[in-house]
Amino acid sequence: MSAHQSRKVIYAALVGNSLIAVCKFIAGGITGSSAMLSEAIHSVVDSGNQLLLLYGIRRANRPADSNHPFGYGMELYFWTFVVAILIFAVGAGLSLYKGVIHVMHPEPINSPYVNYVVLALSMIFEAVAWTIAYREFNKMRGDTPLFQAIRRSKDPTVFTVLFEDTAAMIGLVVAFLGVAGSHYLGWHVMDGIASIVIGLVLASVAILLAIESKGLLIGEGADRRTVAVVRDILIGDTRIKGANEVLTMHLGPNEILLNASIDFQDGLSAEDVEAAISEFEAKIKREVPSIRRIFIEAQSWSGHQTDAQSIRGSD
Known part of the structure; x- marks a missing residue:
């Protein structure tokens, strides 16, 4: 997915969450609802998260320099991890705190119909933002099943917004049930319980985001299909005996580092090997545009095995 598409999703979520936050704070102040304040x-946390993601995209697009020769693409993964921490610490933490306080000291909700109106408007705004995020994610995943696509995705911006908007939709339903339980049934404790449930939902989303971000931060390889394309290009050439090793790592959502160890046929001159490597690099970049940096090493199978054994021995 392009940076433009990612920004489109984030901007839509940012506008929606900002409008919703204002409405919710007004309603929470008027009615005193714990669930509404949660x-x-x-919504405030989500708005801040979208700003952080936009900042992360801008930082990640900086050109490579002497201190970061492979660029700054992985900085986006760092800011996604920060978003997960904020959701857990601020969003979930405050919601759980407000909920526990309200359960311990339940109070009736004033002007509950204000809550209903705000919740209904919030659902509309969130539904629009969620639909935009879901459509963009569908374009990216193609025919891949949803959860499998999330696991494979190397662009954290879209699935972060999708997770946040999904949590927001669940939270709005829970808040509505809490307000309705307090208003119609007189179970004022329901408002506090709803706030606790919202906190647990946010904590779950934060944990999922942290898990996904951790994998990207420590360096995830390209998907199996990409590696298979590279191997087919290499071993399909008559000048190659075999591919000893094909290593990949994502330096950003659309930037892959490739390091390959190749066993060339005996008798090839240095010029032939150099020409073959240049051809391989051009073909790989043409077939897989996201592979931006390629390092190909000419090495015999026995030499590669010796190196591998020495590395294992040093461990």
Whole structure:
């Protein structure tokens, strides 16, 4: 997915969450609803997260320099991890705190119909933002099943917004049930319980985001299909005996580092090997545009095995 598409999803979520946050804080202040105030905090955290993701995209697009020769693409993964921490610490933490306080000291909700109106408007805004994020993610995943696509995705911006918007939709339903339980049934503790449930939902989303971000931060390889394309290009050439090793790592959502160890046929001159490597690099970049940096090493199978054994021995 291009940076433009990612920004489109984030901007849509940012506008929606900002409008929703204002409405929720007004409603929470008027009615004194714990669940509504938790939802307001949730929207503020989401808005801040979208700003962090936009900042992360801008930082990640900086050109490579002497200190970071492979560029700054992985900085986006760092800011996604920061977003996960904020959701857990601020969003989930404050929601759980407000909920526990309200459960211990339940109070009736004033002007509950204000909450209903705000929740209904919030659902509309969130539904629009969620639909935009889901459509963009569908374009990216193609025919891949949803959860499998999330696991494979190397662009954290879209699935982060999708997770946040999904949590927001669940939170709005829970808040509505909490307000309705307090208003119609007189179970004022329901408002606090709803706030606790919202906090648990946010904590779950934060944990999922942290897990996904951790994998990207420590260096994830390209998907199997990409590696298979590279191997087919290499071993399909008559000048190659075999591919000893094909190593890949994502330096950003659309930037892959490739390091390959190749066993060339005996008798090839240095000029032939150099020409073959240049051809391989051009073909690989043409077939897989996301592979931006390629390092190909000419090495015999026995030499590669010796190196591998020495590395294992040093460990």
